[in-house]
Amino acid sequence: MATPEKEKELIAALQDAVIHYKVADAKKIAEEAVKAGADAYTMTMEGLAGGMETVSEKFDNHEYFVPETLLCAKALYSALDVLKPHIKTAEGQAKGQVVLGVMQGDVHDLGKNLIKAIFESAGWTVHDLGRDVPIQKFVEEQLRTDSDIVMLSAMMTTSMVGMKKLIPMIKEKNPKVQIMIGGAPISEKTVEEYGADSTADNAPNALREAMEMLEQLRKGMPTG
Amino acid sequence: MAQKDEMNSLQRVAAALTYQEPDRVPAAPLVCGASHRVAGITYREWSMGENVEAMVQGHVDSLELIGHDGVVALVDLSVEAADFGQEVIFPEFDTAHPNYDNPMIKNPKEDYKKICKIDPKKSKRMKSVIDMVAGLSKQIGQTHAIVGFVYGSLGTLSMIRGPENFFMDLMEYPDEVMGALEIMDEVLLEYAKAQLEAGAHSVCYDNLYASQSILSKELWEKFESKGMNQICETIKKSGALVSHHNCGNGIYFDMLQKWGCPHAISHAYVADDVDSWEEHKKKWGGQIATIGWMPPGPVAMLGTPEEIEEEAKAEIEIGKPGKGYIFATGCEYPPNAPLAHAKWMVDAAKKYGVY
Numbered sequence: 001m002a003t004p005e006k007e008k009e010l011i012a013a014l015q016d017a018v019i020h021y022k023v024a025d026a027k028k029i030a031e032e033a034v035k036a037g038a039d040a041y042t043m044t045m046e047g048l049a050g051g052m053e054t055v056s057e058k059f060d061n062h063e064y065f066v067p068e069t070l071l072c073a074k075a076l077y078s079a080l081d082v083l084k085p086h087i088k089t090a091e092g093q094a095k096g097q098v099v100l101g102v103m104q105g106d107v108h109d110l111g112k113n114l115i116k117a118i119f120e121s122a123g124w125t126v127h128d129l130g131r132d133v134p135i136q137k138f139v140e141e142q143l144r145t146d147s148d149i150v151m152l153s154a155m156m157t158t159s160m161v162g163m164k165k166l167i168p169m170i171k172e173k174n175p176k177v178q179i180m181i182g183g184a185p186i187s188e189k190t191v192e193e194y195g196a197d198s199t200a201d202n203a204p205n206a207l208r209e210a211m212e213m214l215e216q217l218r219k220g221m222p223t224g
Numbered sequence: 225m226a227q228k229d230e231m232n233s234l235q236r237v238a239a240a241l242t243y244q245e246p247d248r249v250p251a252a253p254l255v256c257g258a259s260h261r262v263a264g265i266t267y268r269e270w271s272m273g274e275n276v277e278a279m280v281q282g283h284v285d286s287l288e289l290i291g292h293d294g295v296v297a298l299v300d301l302s303v304e305a306a307d308f309g310q311e312v313i314f315p316e317f318d319t320a321h322p323n324y325d326n327p328m329i330k331n332p333k334e335d336y337k338k339i340c341k342i343d344p345k346k347s348k349r350m351k352s353v354i355d356m357v358a359g360l361s362k363q364i365g366q367t368h369a370i371v372g373f374v375y376g377s378l379g380t381l382s383m384i385r386g387p388e389n390f391f392m393d394l395m396e397y398p399d400e401v402m403g404a405l406e407i408m409d410e411v412l413l414e415y416a417k418a419q420l421e422a423g424a425h426s427v428c429y430d431n432l433y434a435s436q437s438i439l440s441k442e443l444w445e446k447f448e449s450k451g452m453n454q455i456c457e458t459i460k461k462s463g464a465l466v467s468h469h470n471c472g473n474g475i476y477f478d479m480l481q482k483w484g485c486p487h488a489i490s491h492a493y494v495a496d497d498v499d500s501w502e503e504h505k506k507k508w509g510g511q512i513a514t515i516g517w518m519p520p521g522p523v524a525m526l527g528t529p530e531e532i533e534e535e536a537k538a539e540i541e542i543g544k545p546g547k548g549y550i551f552a553t554g555c556e557y558p559p560n561a562p563l564a565h566a567k568w569m570v571d572a573a574k575k576y577g578v579y
Contacts, residue, residue, distance in 0.1 A: 065440045067443065157521045193526055
């Protein structure tokens with residue numbers, strides 16, 4: 001069992017490794033944390049997610065761009081791979097679940113991958129279907145996982161149009177599910193026209209939006 | 225009330241890009257891939273470029289149908305990458321793209337060396353674009369603007385490596401990336417020259433990554449500025465107009481001005497140092513002509529006639545004063561959008577764009 005001081009030190013080191021995209025260091029610190037008996041969940045949430053929060057701020061402020069953010073995500077995953085097996089199930093219960101994928105006919109998955117990294121670092125379970133995903137697959141995955149949110153990405157108008165067919169298919173099977181769409185051709189107008197629930201112009205904003213959606217969903221749930 | 229045109233399309237575009245007063249704002253909805261539908265061939269056939277005659281006729285007939293003022297010789301962004309050796313998938317009804325499950329550059333340490341010098345005139349896809357420009361020049365070169373197209377070296381190389389890995393390579397393997405870019409820049413220079421020789425009045429250099437959407441200003445300048453500069457200087461020295469395309473958000477206009485000698489930039493969003501189109505016009509409008517900026521998906525494709533006219537009117541009101549403006553979509557006209565919508569754009573330019 002690591003002392004509180006040691007845990008604090010490890011958290012700061014993990015944050016630093018993620019923020020400054022030190023991939024090898026992140027892995028080493030995670031291994032050290034496991035060896036020292038530090039709580040893996042705390043290391044993940046306060047160290048890795050804490051670091052990624054700063055990365056999101058830097059991205060918002062145009063201090064970091066896509067290459068830097070991708071390298072931060074790489075550092076995060078190198079540590080997460082070490083810590084994940086040590087997280088106790090109850091602690092590691094996800095904040096929310098999303099199904100995520102790029103529409104059929106579209107291979108642009110950069111935005112989708114950034115979203116995945118940001119969501120996973122914030123404790124969400126992400127069911128990543130990849131790119132060029134047949135529309136029926138989104139419906140099946142949402143039902144299989146009972147995910148709260150389905151996130152659809154398209155970079156081209158030719159793939160975007162598939163959303164118009166897909167969104168009612170998802171809503172028909174589960175009217176409560178929230179649908180967020182994103183990508184270059186998407187706007188508020190597309191959200192309205194296709195019956196989605198929201199959009200976001202970058203990964204940190206998508207996370208903020210998803211947190212709000214989840215809160216609303218949970219408020220709407222019967223209590224007791 | 226729309227007035228009768230007094231200039232032909234070529235005169236109109238040339239006037240707009242050189243800050244003279246055209247009879248009206250030129251309209252260029254960037255109808256590129258959409259012309260395959262007019263040509264009566266599939267998108268796959270169009271992209272493969274094996275029937276240049278049909279492609280030329282498709283563009284010429286689209287001009288007749290829609291009435292826009294010029295043709296941009298963009299087929300799709302995988303043209304250059306394909307000729308460098310990247311496997312490309314050609315869907316029947318969709319845009320061609322690299323097979324990202326099989327990138328040519330898999331190992332960043334070794335594979336950037338695979339980029340070799342090629343001759344665009346002896347290549348497959350770049351050659352078909354050169355031939356298309358020549359065909360267009362023959363048919364409409366005296367009346368309409370013909371704009372050649374080069375996808376910049378950073379964009380092209382990212383298609384050969386896969387964008388995600390490529391962006392990380394810029395920071396982890398800068399020397400390997402730079403070596404490949406230098407060779408690529410030489411080839412793209414020859415490609416631009418060949419399009420000029422074929423009759424292009426301008427060549428458009430697509431520098432997508434020179435925006436806040438993707439790279440920092442410093443990183444972009446480090447990797448693409450020198451190669452782009454050589455190409456743009458060559459275009460300018462030939463007497464043709466230099467145009468750029470960038471549909472990213474927060475475009476580095478200062479960098480493009482420094483390295484790209486631009487007459488015009490086709491763009492969907494404003495420069496990184498301003499916050500609105502009005503501010504953009506005030507700061508950059510007198511220096512670099514704007515080609516833009518109707519949103520292709522939400523408005524040009526999904527808009528009603530009223531919405532398209534309303535957006536066109538609002539954009540023209542900002543863009544028209546002080547000249548240096550072509551009304552266009554901010555990026556390629558959606559290849560699957562109704563062609564009537566492009567005609568509505570042209571109609572709006574005629575109605576609201578008279579000087």
